[in-house]
Amino acid sequence: MSLEIEGLEKHFGDVRAVAGVDLAVGHGEFFTLLGPSGCGKTTILRVIAGIYPADRGRVRLGGVDVTEAPIHARNMALVFQNYALFPHLTVFENVAFGLRMRRLAREEIRRRGREALELVRLGTLAERYPDQLSGGQQQRVSLARALVIRPDLLLLDEPLSNLDARLREEMRGEIRELQRRLGVTTVLVTHDIQEAFAMSDRVAVLEAGRILQTGRPAELYLSPASRFVANFVGPTNEVALAAIRTVGDGTLATTSGGLAIKVAARPGTDAGGKAAWLMIRPENLRLFVAEGETDNRYEALVEDVVYLGAATSCRLAIGDLRLMAAVPSTIGARLAPGVRVAVGWSAEDGVIGHDR
Amino acid sequence: MIAEAAPRARSRMERAGWLFVLPLALVLATGYVWPLFQAGVNSFHLNTPEGIDLGHWTDANYAKLLDPLYQSILERTLRISLIVSAITAVLAYPVAFFIVRLKPKVQPWLILVYVSPWLVNTVVKSFGWSLLLRSNGVINTTLQHLGLIDAPLHLMLNETGVIIALVPGHFMFVLLPLWAAASGLDPNLKWAAGTLGAPPWQIFLRVTLPLTLPSLIAGLVINFTMNMTAFAAPAILGGVRARTVSFLAFQVNLEQLNWPLGGAIAVGLLVFTLAVVWSGQRLAFLAVRSGRTRP
Amino acid sequence: MRAFNAAMIVVMLAPIVLVVWISFTPEAFFRVPLDSFSLRWYREALSYPDFVNAFVLSAKLAALAALMATALSFFAAYGLVRYRLAGRGFLLGFFTSPLVVPAVVFGIAMLQFVNRIGLYNDLIGLLIAHVVVVTPYAIRTLHATLQAVPEEMEWAAMVLGATRLRMLGRVTVPLAARGIVTAFLFCFLLSF
Numbered sequence: 001m002s003l004e005i006e007g008l009e010k011h012f013g014d015v016r017a018v019a020g021v022d023l024a025v026g027h028g029e030f031f032t033l034l035g036p037s038g039c040g041k042t043t044i045l046r047v048i049a050g051i052y053p054a055d056r057g058r059v060r061l062g063g064v065d066v067t068e069a070p071i072h073a074r075n076m077a078l079v080f081q082n083y084a085l086f087p088h089l090t091v092f093e094n095v096a097f098g099l100r101m102r103r104l105a106r107e108e109i110r111r112r113g114r115e116a117l118e119l120v121r122l123g124t125l126a127e128r129y130p131d132q133l134s135g136g137q138q139q140r141v142s143l144a145r146a147l148v149i150r151p152d153l154l155l156l157d158e159p160l161s162n163l164d165a166r167l168r169e170e171m172r173g174e175i176r177e178l179q180r181r182l183g184v185t186t187v188l189v190t191h192d193i194q195e196a197f198a199m200s201d202r203v204a205v206l207e208a209g210r211i212l213q214t215g216r217p218a219e220l221y222l223s224p225a226s227r228f229v230a231n232f233v234g235p236t237n238e239v240a241l242a243a244i245r246t247v248g249d250g251t252l253a254t255t256s257g258g259l260a261i262k263v264a265a266r267p268g269t270d271a272g273g274k275a276a277w278l279m280i281r282p283e284n285l286r287l288f289v290a291e292g293e294t295d296n297r298y299e300a301l302v303e304d305v306v307y308l309g310a311a312t313s314c315r316l317a318i319g320d321l322r323l324m325a326a327v328p329s330t331i332g333a334r335l336a337p338g339v340r341v342a343v344g345w346s347a348e349d350g351v352i353g354h355d356r
Numbered sequence: 357m358i359a360e361a362a363p364r365a366r367s368r369m370e371r372a373g374w375l376f377v378l379p380l381a382l383v384l385a386t387g388y389v390w391p392l393f394q395a396g397v398n399s400f401h402l403n404t405p406e407g408i409d410l411g412h413w414t415d416a417n418y419a420k421l422l423d424p425l426y427q428s429i430l431e432r433t434l435r436i437s438l439i440v441s442a443i444t445a446v447l448a449y450p451v452a453f454f455i456v457r458l459k460p461k462v463q464p465w466l467i468l469v470y471v472s473p474w475l476v477n478t479v480v481k482s483f484g485w486s487l488l489l490r491s492n493g494v495i496n497t498t499l500q501h502l503g504l505i506d507a508p509l510h511l512m513l514n515e516t517g518v519i520i521a522l523v524p525g526h527f528m529f530v531l532l533p534l535w536a537a538a539s540g541l542d543p544n545l546k547w548a549a550g551t552l553g554a555p556p557w558q559i560f561l562r563v564t565l566p567l568t569l570p571s572l573i574a575g576l577v578i579n580f581t582m583n584m585t586a587f588a589a590p591a592i593l594g595g596v597r598a599r600t601v602s603f604l605a606f607q608v609n610l611e612q613l614n615w616p617l618g619g620a621i622a623v624g625l626l627v628f629t630l631a632v633v634w635s636g637q638r639l640a641f642l643a644v645r646s647g648r649t650r651p
Numbered sequence: 652m653r654a655f656n657a658a659m660i661v662v663m664l665a666p667i668v669l670v671v672w673i674s675f676t677p678e679a680f681f682r683v684p685l686d687s688f689s690l691r692w693y694r695e696a697l698s699y700p701d702f703v704n705a706f707v708l709s710a711k712l713a714a715l716a717a718l719m720a721t722a723l724s725f726f727a728a729y730g731l732v733r734y735r736l737a738g739r740g741f742l743l744g745f746f747t748s749p750l751v752v753p754a755v756v757f758g759i760a761m762l763q764f765v766n767r768i769g770l771y772n773d774l775i776g777l778l779i780a781h782v783v784v785v786t787p788y789a790i791r792t793l794h795a796t797l798q799a800v801p802e803e804m805e806w807a808a809m810v811l812g813a814t815r816l817r818m819l820g821r822v823t824v825p826l827a828a829r830g831i832v833t834a835f836l837f838c839f840l841l842s843f
Contacts, residue, residue: 051547071550078551084544088566097562101553149552372815373734377742380727383719384786387779388749388757391764395756398763447659454656469660475840476667484666487673494669524663578750585753602755609759619763622756629753 001062001152001185002027003048008057010043017043019209021057025187025202030179032188032196035206036232041189044206045155048187049078061152072101076153077146081161083138085130091141092117092126098149116148119178136167143175147182154179154186160195172198193233197221205229221281223266227353230279237285237323239278241352250347253278257320262295264347277353282313282326284349287341288334294344302339305332316343399619417620426604426621430628433600436515436590437583440522441576444530447523448572452534467535471528478525482592485521486512489593513595521589526582530575537571538564577633584629601625709843712774716781717838721831723782724789725797729823732797733805743794750787757784785838792837796830797823 003025010018018040025031033041046052048059050071059067066074077098085094096113104112117123120140130138139159146154159175160168176199179186190196196203197217204214205228213225224230227238239261243254251263253276261278289297300316300323312332316323325343327335335341400413420426455466473481488494489511496508511517541564549559590600601621609618674693696702727746731739749757757780765776800823808818824831 046547049547049551051550070555071547072553072555074551075553076551078548080544080548082542082544084542084548086545086549086563097549097554098552101558145548145552155551370734370736373730373736376726376730376734377736380723380746380786380790381742383723383779384746384749384783387761388783391760392752392757394767395760395763450652450655451659454652466660470663472667473663477843480670481666484668484670487669488665521666524666527663581751581753585755587755602753605755605759609762615759615763618759622753622759625753626756630751633751 003031003153003185003187004058004060004063005044005048006058006060008044008047008059009055010040010047010052011055016209018047021206021209021211023204023211023214025185027185028183030176030186030188030199030201032190032200032203033206034190034193034196034203034232036191038208039206040209041206042157045078045157045187045189048153049076049155050074074153075149075151076155077149077151078155079139079142079146079157079159081158083130083142083162085138085141085145087130089129090126091122091128091130091133094130094141095145095148098145102149112148116144119147120144120174135163136171139163139171143178147178147184151184154184156186156188158190159188161190161192168195175199197233205232207232223351224279224353227277227279230351230353235282235324235326237280237282239280239321239323241276241278244276244352251352253350253352255321259298259319259321261350262347263350263352266351275354279351279353280323280345280349282324284345285316285323285325285327285343286345287325287327287331287343289342289344295347296350297342297344300341300343302335302337302341304337305335307332316341318343395615395619396623398616399623401616403614403616417617418624420617421620421624429599429601429604432515432598433584433590433602436518436522436598436600437580440519440526440583441580443519443523444527444579445572445576448527448530448534448575452531452538455535456538463535467528467532470531473524474526474528478586478588479592481525482521482588485517485589485593489517489520512593513597515594515598517593517595518590518598518600521593522583522586525586525589526579529579529582530572533571533575534568537568541567573636573639577636580636581629581633584632585625712777712781713839713842716778716785716842717835719778720782720785720789720838721793721835724786724793724834725827725831728790728793728797729819732794733802743790746790747787749783754784781842785841788837788841789834792830792834793827796827796834799830800826 003023005021005023008018008021009016021040021044023031033044035041043052047054050066050069054067057067058065061074061076086097089097092113095116096109099109099112114123114126117126120143122137122140122144125133125137125141130141133141139162142159156175160171163171172195179199188196188199200217202214202216203220205212205220207228213220213229215223220229220233224233230236231238240256241253242256245252245254246265249265251265253261253263255261255278263278286294291297298318300318302314303317303322304315306313307329310329311326312329312335313324313326314332314335316325323343399417400415402414402416451470455463458466486493490496491508491510491512493512495511496505499505500508511520545563545567546559549563554562585602586600587602587606590598591603591606594600594603602625605618605621605625608614608621724746727742730736731743736742761776761780804822804826805818808822809815813821
């Protein structure tokens with residue numbers, strides 16, 4: 001089933017949690033709402049599920065307007081951050097709950113319940129109670145409970161944030177696998193960029209109740225539409241620009257310090273008037289580059305070096321400009337504060353962004 | 357922290373703990389356990405015009421309890437108590453869930469309203485009820501004025517009056533735990549049930565009720581105990597027709613001055629109440645974890 | 652739903668409200684004063700020595716009992732919360748048990764006891780009885796209150812040099828103030 005949201009608004013008293021959101025999720029797609037706490041992503045999910053009524057806007061599932069439909073009639077499944085397993089029911093009873101509500105035959109409930117538990121590899125724990133399970137196991141029961149009813153839409157509210165790092169990675173893969181196998185349209189809500197990128201087909205970045213940009217993970221990372229998005233999806237360097245000129249088939253940007261930087265031409269650049277910034281990812285800065293190796297090359301002084309294991313992060317000074325570079329530690333080993341090094345990057349690596 | 361301390365230090369710490377507990381324990385031991393024990397002992401002796409005959413041990417007092425007159429009083433007390441508890445249980449749910457949905461700042465005030473009957477002296481309350489319930493009281497006069505009834509309703513000096521007065525008086529013992537449990541209910545559980553297809557009445561039946569049942573039962577147990585042992589309300593509003601065990605105990609002790617018998621009644625009431633409480637709790641425990649597991 | 656709850660509130664408050672209202676009636680028989688209010692009966696009550704004495708006595712007794720119960724329960728609760736005493740569950744249950752004992756049962760027992768040791772008509776017997784009856788409420792309230800006071804605060808104070816007693820007075824009691832006042836008020840109202 002496809003999902004469409006049109007002009008969604010929701011406020012709580014004076015607070016505008018959702019201030020006009022439109023999005024469309026295709027059938028079978030894995031879509032993520034990504035943003036910091038308080039950006040409204042959980043609110044949107046709850047409106048989709050019917051827990052909160054929308055103040056304005058429509059929600060359409062498979063083309064059908066479900067905005068007014070009660071929670072229990074929507075055939076969606078919601079996996080909660082704290083799992084919300086019924087403490088007074090066994091694991092099996094939890095999973096079977098949705099089937100019971102649909103008044104299926106006892107045999108069918110038994111069969112499908114077992115199937116669902118096998119799907120998440122918890123067949124042996126059917127008779128246990130939730131408080132006897134580990135966090136990871138509870139999460140899988142929560143998933144099984146949601147999937148067994150064959151929902152038209154699967155909603156996941158930060159399902160992995162209560163798990164430890166290793167388990168999180170494991171579950172990420174499992175959930176993605178399950179979703180692909182079952183082909184159920186899914187909307188995930190999270191503040192974790194890695195999670196969003198690893199699992200989604202498309203991601204929408206939200207802030208203060210609005211969607212800033214929607215697209216594939218690579219699009220968001222390499223072509224962020226705004227400073228907020230660029231900073232949110234990963235560490236980035238921001239260079240204040242004083243002037244932007246089109247030169248040949250590219251763009252020449254000049255920093256406020258007078259440095260000239262070549263940037264590849266992109267639609268949306270040269271917005272004239274609005275304050276502009278150049279964004280370069282730390283991993284795109286190359287060190288010890290020879291003359292002519294890259295489009296942009298400058299002499300820099302190493303100010304600080306931080307060893308992080310596989311990578312080394314260092315702070316470089318080019319005149320007044322400060323840039324962070326991330327290099328493999330094999331190269332980072334040659335760096336120390338006070339060393340002079342040539343740093344460069346290609347014209348494609350820089351993205352010009354404007355303040356909203 | 358305590359596990360790491362050296363054994364000698366550990367016992368020193370424990371000793372300090374006992375010191376804190378001792379004063380209260382002593383007061384209770386002398387002013388509570390000892391008198392009860394003495395009364396219990398007394399109940400096994402006979403009462404004579406000269407005083408309590410401490411020479412002979414007897415169970416004659418307890419035998420007297422089986423007297424049909426006493427049994428009928430017990431029966432009546434039991435009946436009244438169960439009816440009051442049942443009414444309270446039914447009324448407590450809508451009230452508790454109404455309060456829980458109010459703004460958090462407002463809730464304590466409403467709870468206070470329900471706690472207030474118990475803070476007010478029970479004699480004062482019973483007097484107030486008598487003004488409402490008697491033949492020429494507020495309720496009867498109003499209803500007659502409005503032409504809804506011809507003759508005054510007998511709302512007092514019978515079991516009905518006692519029941520009407522006891523329900524609000526002991527209501528908070530059920531409301532408070534129920535309200536606490538309702539407040540503590542994870543809203544996600546309701547929403548989860550909803551998304552899985554449960555309409556509101558199913559959510560109540562399958563999620564809310566089972567999860568609040570332990571608190572309800574805990575409250576009902578106390579409520580029942582209070583009902584069984586209430587004195588002022590039955591005395592003032594029950595009249596001759598609705599004597600309860602507590603009044604009987606009062607009569608025997610202070611009017612007849614038959615302390616051994618009075619003690620036997622007291623012990624009998626205590627044992628009976630505890631037995632009902634215990635079985636009620638067992639029932640609750642079984643109900644919550646009942647065999648709901650199916651393959 | 653709202654109507655139902657409103658009705659419930661009326662039922663809860665009715666007898667109290669009625670008694671207060673009627674106390675303002677000017678006549679010597681029961682009548683709900685709708686037109687004329689009078690403080691006549693208040694004046695009479697206040698000039699009735701037995702009433703005033705009884706009232707004052709009840710108040711004194713309640714205050715004393717509440718004070719004793721709160722103080723004793725505070726220390727007992729502290730002992731139960733901060734120390735791993737053997738059988739602390741049992742002790743808490745024991746301190747709470749007067750709740751289960753029917754008032755009439757306890758009354759009878761105390762009556763016989765007090766008569767035996769000659770404290771009949773004496774204040775002390777009455778005081779002890781009141782303390783016993785209100786202790787469950789005090790201990791429950793203070794137990795919960797002290798559990799909510801973080802032990803780290805006490806350790807911080809002791810590390811900085813306070814003896815346990817000083818620490819109690821300067822740290823624990825202020826932090827538990829709300830609970831202590833609640834317990835005291837509860838006991839007072841109950842006793843009165």
